[in-house]
Amino acid sequence: MVVVLWLVMSLAAVTWLVTGERSSARAAESATARMLPQADRPPAHDLWLLLQVPEDRITPHSRSVLGQVGATLGEQLDDVRLPIAPPASEIAMWLDEHLFYLLAPTAMEGLAAKLESRAIAAAVAKIRAELASPLFGVLGGDVRRDPLQIHHLLHKTPGELGFIRPRGGQGSDAFQDPQVTVAGDLIAANGQSLLMKLRPSDDLDALEARAQHLVAQTGTDLHARLVGPAIRQREADNASRNNRVGLVATVLAMLTLLLTVTLRAIRPVLCMIILMVCAVGLLLALEPRVGLLDLPLIILLLGFGCEGALHIHRISLRGWPSALILATALLPLWLTPHPLWHDWSLVWVVGLTLMLLAMRWVLPASLVLVGSELRWPQPGFRLRPMVGLAAVVTCGLLIGGAWAVERMPVEPGQRVALVNPELAAAEQHLERWFFDPDRVVWVQSRGETAAEAVAKSFTVAHAMVTHIGPIASRVESPGSLVVPESELTNRLAALKKINLEARLQQLQATIADHGMRPAAFGEFLSGAGHLDQTPSPSAALEGPLGPWIESLMAVNSDDPTAPHVAYTRLHLRPGSPVPEHPETMALHGPPVAAGRVEAGFESRLGLYSLCGLWLGALFVWFGTRQMSVAMAAALAALAAESGLLLMLHLLGVAASPLLIPVLLLVGASGVIAGGRACRSVDLNQPFSAGGFLVTSLCQLAAALTLMFSAQPLWREVGLMAACGSLLATGVGVFVAPGLCKMLRILGRRLQERRS
Amino acid sequence: MSTSHPPRCNGSRPVSGLGRRRWLHLLGAAAGVSMFPAVVGATTRAQRRLQNRVDLWHGYAQRTANLRARYQLTRHTSIMQHPLVATGTLVFIAPEQLVFYDDSEAGSRTEIHGQQMWMTPRSGEPTGAPREPTDAARWLRDRFRRLFAPTTPEDFLADASISIPRGTGMRLTFLPPEGSPVRRELRTLQVRFDPVSGAVIHISFEEARGDRVILVLSDHRQNVDPSTLSEFIAPSEAT
Numbered sequence: 001m002v003v004v005l006w007l008v009m010s011l012a013a014v015t016w017l018v019t020g021e022r023s024s025a026r027a028a029e030s031a032t033a034r035m036l037p038q039a040d041r042p043p044a045h046d047l048w049l050l051l052q053v054p055e056d057r058i059t060p061h062s063r064s065v066l067g068q069v070g071a072t073l074g075e076q077l078d079d080v081r082l083p084i085a086p087p088a089s090e091i092a093m094w095l096d097e098h099l100f101y102l103l104a105p106t107a108m109e110g111l112a113a114k115l116e117s118r119a120i121a122a123a124v125a126k127i128r129a130e131l132a133s134p135l136f137g138v139l140g141g142d143v144r145r146d147p148l149q150i151h152h153l154l155h156k157t158p159g160e161l162g163f164i165r166p167r168g169g170q171g172s173d174a175f176q177d178p179q180v181t182v183a184g185d186l187i188a189a190n191g192q193s194l195l196m197k198l199r200p201s202d203d204l205d206a207l208e209a210r211a212q213h214l215v216a217q218t219g220t221d222l223h224a225r226l227v228g229p230a231i232r233q234r235e236a237d238n239a240s241r242n243n244r245v246g247l248v249a250t251v252l253a254m255l256t257l258l259l260t261v262t263l264r265a266i267r268p269v270l271c272m273i274i275l276m277v278c279a280v281g282l283l284l285a286l287e288p289r290v291g292l293l294d295l296p297l298i299i300l301l302l303g304f305g306c307e308g309a310l311h312i313h314r315i316s317l318r319g320w321p322s323a324l325i326l327a328t329a330l331l332p333l334w335l336t337p338h339p340l341w342h343d344w345s346l347v348w349v350v351g352l353t354l355m356l357l358a359m360r361w362v363l364p365a366s367l368v369l370v371g372s373e374l375r376w377p378q379p380g381f382r383l384r385p386m387v388g389l390a391a392v393v394t395c396g397l398l399i400g401g402a403w404a405v406e407r408m409p410v411e412p413g414q415r416v417a418l419v420n421p422e423l424a425a426a427e428q429h430l431e432r433w434f435f436d437p438d439r440v441v442w443v444q445s446r447g448e449t450a451a452e453a454v455a456k457s458f459t460v461a462h463a464m465v466t467h468i469g470p471i472a473s474r475v476e477s478p479g480s481l482v483v484p485e486s487e488l489t490n491r492l493a494a495l496k497k498i499n500l501e502a503r504l505q506q507l508q509a510t511i512a513d514h515g516m517r518p519a520a521f522g523e524f525l526s527g528a529g530h531l532d533q534t535p536s537p538s539a540a541l542e543g544p545l546g547p548w549i550e551s552l553m554a555v556n557s558d559d560p561t562a563p564h565v566a567y568t569r570l571h572l573r574p575g576s577p578v579p580e581h582p583e584t585m586a587l588h589g590p591p592v593a594a595g596r597v598e599a600g601f602e603s604r605l606g607l608y609s610l611c612g613l614w615l616g617a618l619f620v621w622f623g624t625r626q627m628s629v630a631m632a633a634a635l636a637a638l639a640a641e642s643g644l645l646l647m648l649h650l651l652g653v654a655a656s657p658l659l660i661p662v663l664l665l666v667g668a669s670g671v672i673a674g675g676r677a678c679r680s681v682d683l684n685q686p687f688s689a690g691g692f693l694v695t696s697l698c699q700l701a702a703a704l705t706l707m708f709s710a711q712p713l714w715r716e717v718g719l720m721a722a723c724g725s726l727l728a729t730g731v732g733v734f735v736a737p738g739l740c741k742m743l744r745i746l747g748r749r750l751q752e753r754r755s
Numbered sequence: 756m757s758t759s760h761p762p763r764c765n766g767s768r769p770v771s772g773l774g775r776r777r778w779l780h781l782l783g784a785a786a787g788v789s790m791f792p793a794v795v796g797a798t799t800r801a802q803r804r805l806q807n808r809v810d811l812w813h814g815y816a817q818r819t820a821n822l823r824a825r826y827q828l829t830r831h832t833s834i835m836q837h838p839l840v841a842t843g844t845l846v847f848i849a850p851e852q853l854v855f856y857d858d859s860e861a862g863s864r865t866e867i868h869g870q871q872m873w874m875t876p877r878s879g880e881p882t883g884a885p886r887e888p889t890d891a892a893r894w895l896r897d898r899f900r901r902l903f904a905p906t907t908p909e910d911f912l913a914d915a916s917i918s919i920p921r922g923t924g925m926r927l928t929f930l931p932p933e934g935s936p937v938r939r940e941l942r943t944l945q946v947r948f949d950p951v952s953g954a955v956i957h958i959s960f961e962e963a964r965g966d967r968v969i970l971v972l973s974d975h976r977q978n979v980d981p982s983t984l985s986e987f988i989a990p991s992e993a994t
Binding site: 061063064125126127129131132133134135136137138139143144191515516517520 | 828830832833834835836837839841843855857859861862863865867872874876877878879886888889891892895896899933935936940941958962964966968970
């Protein structure tokens with residue numbers, strides 16, 4: 001009956017998985033993104049097309065070829081393309097038309113000084129003098145459009161207008177800054193690549209194939225490749241999807257081999273394996289998201305789940321403390337800031353409960369059905385508590401762990417290394433020649449309408465400019481190029497105080513006096529003379545800058561009163577900290593989340609570990625009602641965790657959030673091993689070393705499967721789990737009894753002193 | 756009655772065994788062989804003309820430790836009501852210092868020193884922060900330096916497409932490399948050498964904005980006493 005019920009449940013789960021595969025495909029997305037809180041995840045609209053000249057085809061013509069292909073491609077991809085920066089000609093026109101309005105109130109004094117009679121005379125005389133230099137055309141700047149160099153007041157800080165380079169004055173702060181094309185794409189400073197922004201698509205493969213087909217049609221050798229967080233996610237999901245069957249099959253094969261050799265029977269082992277598969281199937285029916293970071297935990301679940309079937313020494317009479325310890329091993333993950341670990345703190349409970357139910361409830365019934373039984377080799381040895389060895393090993397490991405954890409570099413674990421050299425090369429190129437998407441933080445400005453959101457980003461953009469310098473390299477914001485209605489009145493009043501019209505007339509007269517033609521400066525004079533054209537948010541949205549502003553906007557229905565969101569993006573320099581910011585301008589982004597992870601990571605790691613050990617010790621105490629056993633098991637597990645940290649440090653592995661679940665599992669394993677060893681000594685029973693080794697080897701089999709997998713991330717988790725499971729078993733068996741005896745001696749002496 | 760006819764002779768077919776097509780092939784081959792020396796000659800003539808100009812320049816430039824010459828600059832620009840004409844003194848001190856010093860106080864002093872460039876009004880401070888160079892400014896700076904410096908012919912011809920303009924005179928045209936961003940600012944630069952001494956006597960270039968600049972050099976004095984150049988060098992450098 002039990003077996004039938006179990007089989008029906010498993011069949012239902014398989015049916016659910018097969019029919020729900022397509023609908024759950026989308027849910028399987030963003031496994032790596034789930035390491036970040038929702039607010040700090042890169043916006044979905046960050047998707048770029050990178051066109052690269054192959055290294056062996058670089059010629060002096062590469063830049064012009066890229067420009068031509070970019071222009072052609074931009075027209076053909078018009079339905080999905082967005083400008084990364086304001087197009088060069090549009091922004092020049094916008095700045096010329098609204099130059100005086102866009103000047104900050106703090107620049108008004110400088111503007112008045114530039115419009116004084118003497119300053120005008122000096123500026124015009126300077127132009128006249130420089131005209132006599134042979135280098136005027138290449139060094140003199142664009143005097144026709146800005147004879148008084150008023151643009152310098154607008155570009156006091158290079159980078160405050162994003163990728164737009166100041167005209168006529170100092171260049172951008174980075175010599176290697178990309179150049180904005182007339183369409184608003186970016187060309188790398190070395191002229192060997194072009195970056196184009198695209199709208200996100202549900203079918204990235206089709207979008208990439210379309211772009212590559214269009215590039216091929218141009219008859220050039222350019223390489224086209226999509227880059228961005230969505231592409232990383234696609235790679236991660238593909239890696240997970242392509243490897244999940246192979247990995248599960250490998251771990252099951254290893255477990256089958258191991259258990260068959262140990263139990264010397266094939267039918268019970270096959271029953272075990274089938275039930276484990278059914279348990280995992282049921283788990284996947286409940287939680288279908290199997291991403292890059294979920295898969296290693298499922299593999300470890302199979303390795304640790306064998307525990308339930310192997311009736312070796314029990315901590316209590318019915319053996320439930322070890323099941324509870326293992327099932328709640330990952331509960332402390334709920335305290336971490338990572339949404340993915342929040343999910344896993346509960347998924348692990350469900351998964352392990354299913355495994356244990358299968359092993360302890362369904363397996364005996366199955367064995368009756370197939371006419372077999374699970375015989376465990378009983379011969380063993382009697383453990384002798386070694387107090388001295390226990391004290392030395394525990395102290396050594398604890399000191400070593402404390403020493404290591406302070407020296408281990410912390411890796412925030414947001415950028416998962418993927419096995420795709422082409423994607424890695426493209427991402428490196430993006431970072432080297434354009435910008436690093438992982439170093440961009442943003443502030444959201446919300447509004448009921450798009451214009452209101454843009455108007456609100458005005459304040460944010462100007463506040464963010466103060467961070468440009470050693471902290472940030474540029475600010476991208478629609479608010480940098482608009483002035484809200486409330487501010488326009490103030491600025492117009494300030495301009496009227498300067499008596500702009502009269503000053504411009506004087507400028508014209510001075511130009512004519514020096515033998516120059518005022519008409520040559522017509523662009524400047526006409527722009528300055530028309531103050532009725534205001535750079536309001538609605539004018540910007542409806543004007544030529546509209547498509548660019550749209551690329552920095554999103555509609556979010558979380559807040560129906562203010563669904564429109566304008567992003568102000570701050571490009572942080574490598575290694576620079578996230579700047580201080582008021583609560584009203586909350587910064588978000590991967591660096592913000594990384595900062596939170598890095599700050600006090602060691603302390604929080606200790607907290608999670610202690611929570612796990614406390615839970616384990618509590619269950620051991622419930623099972624044995626002996627505080628010394630519970631304390632010894634927890635202390636031995638802590639020593640095993642410290643040993644793992646020391647070992648990882650010596651192996652050069654950085655501390656990362658990936659370490660947390662493995663550390664907790666090692667702790668749980670250590671508590672169980674310690675509890676069993678202490679109980680064996682207390683009951684004076686022979687300790688079954690073979691059985692105990694198999695338990696450890698099952699965990700090791702899962703770890704080894706990961707260690708020899710394709711993904712670097714899985715290999716790292718496998719290494720941690722392999723080291724940890726061996727340490728936990730060794731320390732639990734050989735150190736915990738000694739610790740238990742030592743604690744009892746200490747307790748007795750304390751009691752004697754008190755009495 | 757029988758009549759004997761001479762053998763028919765088809766005028767379109769040659770009497771010999773060679774076919775028409777083969778005759779055409781032979782004719783083509785003969786024409787090709789006869790034209791080959793002309794092609795080769797054309798190539799070698801262009802190379803020889805270029806080599807003549809480079810040798811002429813090199814003969815003069817390799818002796819230059821310093822140079823002083825008078826110049827007249829004419830700028831045709833839409834900014835001015837009439838073409839701007841300025842005169843001044845050009846000073847070059849090997850290996851890489853070049854100064855254009857206007858005679859008029861209303862003019863300017865332009866200096867190239869190594870990688871840096873200054874352009875200051877004569878009435879203002881003679882020194883100051885160097886200008887931020889654009890791609891075109893860098894290209895023009897290197898071109899000017901190579902015209903006067905005792906450098907190698909390879910360096911003299913580097914980073915440009917070279918051609919010899921039609922007409923008389925020992926002239927050379929330098930174009931920025933194809934695809935280079937310099938072409939967005941500079942169209943072409945033409946140089947004329949003195950056919951006897953090899954000194955640069957005429958430089959003209961066209962800017963993308965439409966301005967045309969003509970520099971006519973005269974009264975060249977090579978390797979003069981360095982103390983006579985000090986008035987054109989910025990005070991801080993002269994000391």
